[in-house]
Structures are given as C-alpha cells and as structure tokens.
Amino acid sequence: MAKSDPSRGSETEAEADTRNPTEGKRRLLSALEGQTCPSCDDDGTLERGRYKGNRAVVCDACDTPRVQVWNPSF
Ligand SMILES: [Zn+2]
Numbered sequence: 001m002a003k004s005d006p007s008r009g010s011e012t013e014a015e016a017d018t019r020n021p022t023e024g025k026r027r028l029l030s031a032l033e034g035q036t037c038p039s040c041d042d043d044g045t046l047e048r049g050r051y052k053g054n055r056a057v058v059c060d061a062c063d064t065p066r067v068q069v070w071n072p073s074f
Contacts, residue, residue, distance in 0.1 A: 025055075025069045032057040032066055039064045 029048055037044030037059035044061030051058055051065040058065045 028067055029055065029057050029069065037061060037064065037066075 032046050033048050035046045036042050037046055040061045044059035046057045046066055047060050049058045051068055055069040056065040057067045
C-alpha cells in the first residue's frame, strides 16, 4: 500500500494552523468585536477584554466570553 496514513494528513493541517496563531486569533477577536451578544438577545455588545487571564471577546452586559485566546506570547 503506497497510500499515506490518513492520520498524517490531519497532523499536517494542525501544523499549518499553528504556524501563525496570533494572526488568526486576532482576526477572530476583531470579527466578533462589536457584535450583539447571543446570550443577551440584543441587549449586550461583544467587546475585547480578558477572561480568566486570557484575551477574550466578552459581552459588556453579561460578561459571557465568546472567544478566549490562549497564547502565552500575548
Ligand atoms: Zn451578553
């Protein structure tokens, strides 16, 4: 069998994803910032902040974190 192990393929994908994690996470935070909070039903707005020491996008009304970024280099 010359076929490559499928598990190696996903491993390569994971490596590509971590190659530039900061850029990706920042885009994710920016994309969510300013959106309405799904938990508050239009009463809350998502803004950048911190949650448990991590960068996150949290709702200014209910403090529900929508995204957290774990990156020690931040
Ligand atoms: Zn909320």
